[in-house]
Amino acid sequence: MYPSYMEQSIRKVESTRERRLNETLPRLTETEKGPLLQAHHPDYISQGMRDLSVGPNKGDRAPHEMADLLEGNSRVDPERIDLTRVEYDVDVLVIGGGGAGASAALLAQESGARVLLVTKLRLGDANTVGAQAGTQAADRPEDSPALHYIDTMGGGHFANTPELVEALVKDAPSVVKWLEMLGVNWDKNPDGTMHELSGGGASRRRLHSARDYTGLEEMRVLRDEMRNRNIDYVEFAAAIELIMDDLGQVAGAVLADMETNELMLVRARAVVLATGGMGRLHIQGFPTTNHYGATADGLVLAYRVGAEMLFIDTMQYHPTGAAYPVQILGQLVTEKVRTLGAQLANTDGEQFIMPLEPRDVVAAAIIRECQERDKGVRVPTGQVGVWLDSPMIDMIRGDGTVARELPAMVRQFGRYDIDITREPMLVYPTLHYQNGGIRVDVQGATQTPGLFAAGECIGGVHGRNRLIGNSTLDIFVFGRRAGRAAATWAQEAKQGQLSLEHVKRWQKEMEEAGLSEKRPSSPLLLPDYARPAPEYMPEHSKETLAARRIRLA
Amino acid sequence: MTGPAKTDTQVPLVDIYVMGKRYRVPEGLTILTALEHCGYRMIRGCGCRAGFCGACATVYNFKNDAQLRYALACQKTVEPDMYLVQIPFFPAARASYDLEKVEPTGEQVLALYPDLVKCFGCNNCTKTCPQELETMWYISDALRGDIREVAAKSFGCVMCGLCAARCPQGLAQYNIALLCRRLYGRYLAPRSKHLDDRIAEIETGKFDEDLNNLKKLDGPDLRRLYAEREIEPAY
Numbered sequence: 001m002y003p004s005y006m007e008q009s010i011r012k013v014e015s016t017r018e019r020r021l022n023e024t025l026p027r028l029t030e031t032e033k034g035p036l037l038q039a040h041h042p043d044y045i046s047q048g049m050r051d052l053s054v055g056p057n058k059g060d061r062a063p064h065e066m067a068d069l070l071e072g073n074s075r076v077d078p079e080r081i082d083l084t085r086v087e088y089d090v091d092v093l094v095i096g097g098g099g100a101g102a103s104a105a106l107l108a109q110e111s112g113a114r115v116l117l118v119t120k121l122r123l124g125d126a127n128t129v130g131a132q133a134g135t136q137a138a139d140r141p142e143d144s145p146a147l148h149y150i151d152t153m154g155g156g157h158f159a160n161t162p163e164l165v166e167a168l169v170k171d172a173p174s175v176v177k178w179l180e181m182l183g184v185n186w187d188k189n190p191d192g193t194m195h196e197l198s199g200g201g202a203s204r205r206r207l208h209s210a211r212d213y214t215g216l217e218e219m220r221v222l223r224d225e226m227r228n229r230n231i232d233y234v235e236f237a238a239a240i241e242l243i244m245d246d247l248g249q250v251a252g253a254v255l256a257d258m259e260t261n262e263l264m265l266v267r268a269r270a271v272v273l274a275t276g277g278m279g280r281l282h283i284q285g286f287p288t289t290n291h292y293g294a295t296a297d298g299l300v301l302a303y304r305v306g307a308e309m310l311f312i313d314t315m316q317y318h319p320t321g322a323a324y325p326v327q328i329l330g331q332l333v334t335e336k337v338r339t340l341g342a343q344l345a346n347t348d349g350e351q352f353i354m355p356l357e358p359r360d361v362v363a364a365a366i367i368r369e370c371q372e373r374d375k376g377v378r379v380p381t382g383q384v385g386v387w388l389d390s391p392m393i394d395m396i397r398g399d400g401t402v403a404r405e406l407p408a409m410v411r412q413f414g415r416y417d418i419d420i421t422r423e424p425m426l427v428y429p430t431l432h433y434q435n436g437g438i439r440v441d442v443q444g445a446t447q448t449p450g451l452f453a454a455g456e457c458i459g460g461v462h463g464r465n466r467l468i469g470n471s472t473l474d475i476f477v478f479g480r481r482a483g484r485a486a487a488t489w490a491q492e493a494k495q496g497q498l499s500l501e502h503v504k505r506w507q508k509e510m511e512e513a514g515l516s517e518k519r520p521s522s523p524l525l526l527p528d529y530a531r532p533a534p535e536y537m538p539e540h541s542k543e544t545l546a547a548r549r550i551r552l553a
Numbered sequence: 554m555t556g557p558a559k560t561d562t563q564v565p566l567v568d569i570y571v572m573g574k575r576y577r578v579p580e581g582l583t584i585l586t587a588l589e590h591c592g593y594r595m596i597r598g599c600g601c602r603a604g605f606c607g608a609c610a611t612v613y614n615f616k617n618d619a620q621l622r623y624a625l626a627c628q629k630t631v632e633p634d635m636y637l638v639q640i641p642f643f644p645a646a647r648a649s650y651d652l653e654k655v656e657p658t659g660e661q662v663l664a665l666y667p668d669l670v671k672c673f674g675c676n677n678c679t680k681t682c683p684q685e686l687e688t689m690w691y692i693s694d695a696l697r698g699d700i701r702e703v704a705a706k707s708f709g710c711v712m713c714g715l716c717a718a719r720c721p722q723g724l725a726q727y728n729i730a731l732l733c734r735r736l737y738g739r740y741l742a743p744r745s746k747h748l749d750d751r752i753a754e755i756e757t758g759k760f761d762e763d764l765n766n767l768k769k770l771d772g773p774d775l776r777r778l779y780a781e782r783e784i785e786p787a788y
Contacts, residue, residue: 030780125600125608139751142785146763153767154779162768170764173751183652183735185704185742192743198787205785211708216605220712221738224731228649236596258596291601327583327630331603341788356787397788407709411684412604415628529586530594 001417002324006426009377012349013387013424020343021395025354033361040364040371043314043464048284054513055303061313065281069296070303070312071515072522074507076241076254078500081265083243086252086498088266090116090232091490092483093253095239095298096274098126099215099472100455102222103479104272104444104486105231111487115231116266120238120258120525121293124223127276127433127456128475130289131215132334132408133199134207135179135476136469137172140196143204145169152470155201155358156435156463159311164461164478167442168470171477176208179476184221185210197339199468201358207469212334212408215472237264238525241503242271242301242451245496249450250305252498258525267498269490270450272482273298274475277434277456280527283315286431287330297523298457302438304506307446310459311436316466319344319362321430323385325416330430333409335359335468337388337425340405341396345387345424346375352386360465363429370428377426385426394421433471435462444482450493454482567633570616584611584626584637597641604628607713610683613637623681623715645717645725648732657740659698666729669696671722678716678726684709688716688726695729701741703733 002010028036038044049061054071062070092108094101097119105117119125138148148169153160176194180186187195187209196205210217226233236258243252243265250271255264275298279290288294299309320333338344338355344362346352346369353365366386370376376384390409393402402421403410413420436459444452455475462470510516564579569587578587585599600608609626616634626639648665655661663669669692678688687706694702707730716726754760767775 027784030776121596121600122606122608125606127601129605130601130603137748139745139748141747141750144763145755145760146767147782149764149767150775150779150782153775158772158775158779166764166768170755170760173748173755177748177752180738180742180745180748183738185708185734185738186745188743188745190743192745193747194745198785203782203784205787213605213709216711217708217734220710220731221735224735225652227647228651230649289603291603291606292595292599326581327628328603339787408605411709412628416630526594526596528594529589531590531592 002423006377009347010424012347013345013389016345016349017389017392020345020351021392023351025351027354027357028361036364036368037360040367041360042284042286042317045284049313053515054509056306056308057312063283063313063315065283066278066296066312068519069300069522069524071510071519072300073510073516073519074241074304074503075521076500076503078503081254081500083265083498083500085265086267087264088116090114090266091269092272092486093118093266093268094272094274095253096126096276096455097123097233098274098276098455099128099219099222099475100479101272101274102219102226103476104274104454104483105226106222106229107480107483108272108487109229109231111484113487113490116268117226117231117233118237118239118255118266119233119235122235123226123233124219125291125293126219127291127294128215128219128472130291130332131472132212132332133336133339134197134209134214134469135176135472136199136202136206136467137176137208137473138169138204138206139173139176139194140204140206143206145172147203148172148206151202152467153463155467156465158463160463161460163442167481168461168474168477172473175473175476175480179218179221182221182225184217187211197336198356199339200335200356200362201467207339209336212336212406218472239297239301240523241500242305243267244305244499244502246499247494247496249493249496250448251450251495269493269495270452270486272444272486273302273438273451273453273457274455274479275457279431283431286317286429287321288431289318289321289330289332290431293526295524295527296434297525298453299437300523302446302448302451302453305448305451305502307448307451308439309437310439311464312459314435314464315431316359316433316435317363317429318432319359319366319429320388320427322425323383323428324379324426326381326383327416328412329383332430332432333388333425333427334406336406337390337393337409340393340401342388342390342392345389347377348375358465358467366429379426383428385428387424388427389424390420391422391424433466435459435464435466440478442481443485444478445485450489452482452486454478567631569631570636572638573636578631582631584624584629584631585609587631588626598626598639602627605711607711608641610640610713610715611637612640623683625683625713640715640718643714643718645714645728646723647725647728652735652739655736657700657736659695659700662695662698662700662729662732665732668722668724669729672696672724673722675721677719677721681715681719683713683715684711686710691730692724692726695733700733700736703730704737707734
């Protein structure tokens with residue numbers, strides 16, 4: 001049930017539906033996409049960015065919100081840390097408990113390493129569980145890894161690192177098989193063939209789904225498998241700095257208990273960063289689909305040990321975040337709604353973009369429709385959006401399709417008395433994914449010895465724009481590779497004396513650049529959504545409270 | 554437009570009771586954003602903030618209505634005179650097993666979770682489920698050894714643990730369901746021959762030459778290939 005002021009626009013969407021069923025808008029050419037993106041995609045708003053003043057990417061552009069943290073002050077005073085008091089001494093330390101971290105831990109253990117995984121929230125609290133649509137793998141006879149390669153490069157505006165894309169598309173089918181052998185329930189046809197759907201920017205149907213709970217299904221299984229294999233993990237333990245050694249290698253991490261502030265030191269022969277994305281930085285004020293802990297922590301840690309970042313000036317704004325009701329503002333409405341046949345329509349019920357263009361193009365088109373053309377639907381909070389016409393799906397594919405393919409979406413909107421089988425959804429772009437990240441080679445090794453990385457925190461796989469279904473692929477492809485490579489490294493590496501000299505050097509560099517007073521402490525660990533310090537407090541008390549919050553973060 | 558909903562002072566206020574203590578919060582917030590409005594900084598009891606992770610299981614009733622109700626804090630809008638508490642963790646039994654050494658049978662499920670037989674059908678688990686799953690019915694499917702049905706009925710489970718928290722017999726329904734789904738996916742789902750065929754083709758190097766050539770292409774050639782590629786219909 002929508003409020004009455006939206007009904008008029010919904011009637012228009014209904015009145016054009018029959019006609020639109022047979023209306024296919026053409027795909028944009030590359031020369032048409034450029035100006036659309038430049039005029040309307042948030043990545044091209046230069047006021048939202050600045051050049052970094054310190055560190056390996058000095059001079060490169062990054063959004064202010066991310067730059068503040070990359071240029072942040074350490075939470076650790078090296079003078080006050082006794083590096084002889086090591087709590088855990090392992091071969092491979094994995095930081096992050098999502099799909100990439102769990103994959104890395106499983107493969108590192110299989111490769112013979114003693115593994116510890118640490119995560120600042122619970123095991124599995126990660127963007128992986130929110131991924132709905134599916135995982136790409138070119139496994140149908142009509143498809144090929146070469147086509148998957150071309151689609152991925154095109155989606156990323158040809159900026160992707162070719163070797164990483166090659167690894168992605170070649171490993172994809174075996175990743176799908178690996179997950180199945182661990183017990184993931186893929187959607188299948190009765191004859192056993194995979195039930196595969198198309199996606200924005202994909203030239204073949206190659207999305208493997210588990211209804212619209214794909215990432216949740218994958219994560220539930222990997223988490224259970226980690227427990228079955230007795231892999232050690234520590235929850236609510238945030239990595240706040242990496243430890244290096246006098247041989248210039250990464251050699252562990254400083255952890256802080258999120259609830260008690262207890263300090264824990266881990267010594268490790270190799271470290272895998274699998275810390276995910278940055279949606280909770282709310283770049284340019286956008287709402288986000290991301291989980292509570294998506295604050296780019298791994299980028300900060302890697303930056304301080306000299307690892308270079310790629311494409312950190314490009315974010316993915318998912319075209320369809322919920323714009324109504326306000327309780328779910330910015331939450332993900334899966335692209336699967338469009339892959340099943342739903343079109344986008346403006347307030348007059350007219351299409352304005354081919355719904356299966358790559359995500360950055362669709363997002364820019366929605367922003368143009370609402371801002372420049374004023375053809376969006378406005379709700380009282382000021383939020384504006386366009387219609388995603390979900391009732392078309394059952395008309396195209398038969399009654400019951402929405403209920404079968406999109407149970408999570410039906411459930412989520414049903415909680416607010418909106419029946420998406422009969423009524424469209426109001427949507428607007430929402431901050432979804434960090435396209436770039438830490439530079440790695442095909443085995444997940446960063447430029448800093450002993451440090452590996454996988455998942456959303458790495459850059460290069462997706463160039464400047466990721467395609468649907470390539471993230472729940474990349475976490476497993478590169479999680480597995482990084483886990484194996486870290487285990488191999490750990491067998492051969494010589495260990496030196498633990499050291500936090502790099503933190504001292506970092507703080508010196510910050511001071512020389514005149515930044516240490518201006519910048520916050522980082523990593524951020526969690527966003528601060530609690531009510532701000534009350535009016536009655538004197539300023540010095542507010543500062544104490546703020547400092548305490550940062551410490552507690 | 555940051556994380557929690559806006560708290561415009563014009564919005565009508567409602568009273569809620571967090572662990573018995575009264576707070577006045579703007580109407581229209583979720584339980585999660587209302588807690589944050591009150592000043593609680595979440596560490597436990599908050600995860601994906603979108604209804605998928607099960608971190609924010611919440612029990613509530615009302616000042617004048619003692620009937621207990623259950624929700625995910627990130628998905629439920631506050632209502633006047635709500636009494637609420639979060640249950641971010643609840644101890645629950647989990648069997649450990651080697652998936653390669655178990656069988657997809659009812660006997661196997663029962664061997665790993667012998668407490669299954671203690672279910673006496675009170676249906677508290679079903680009434681508790683914030684995902685509105687037919688929890689008790691899948692437990693009875695598990696007892697009958699119908700693993701496929703358990704997998705189907707439990708698919709939307711976010712493992713929040715509320716069923717286990719309310720089970721008088723100490724079952725961990727969500728872990729039993731996870732075992733059954735994994736058995737189904739590993740042993741009972743029909744195999745995908747085309748997937749195995751493709752893996753074999755990749756291993757024998759069938760696509761290596763194509764990919765090597767593609768990697769060498771410079772911008773304009775790759776752009777042309779992309780623009781000219783044939784696109785399969787979506788349906």
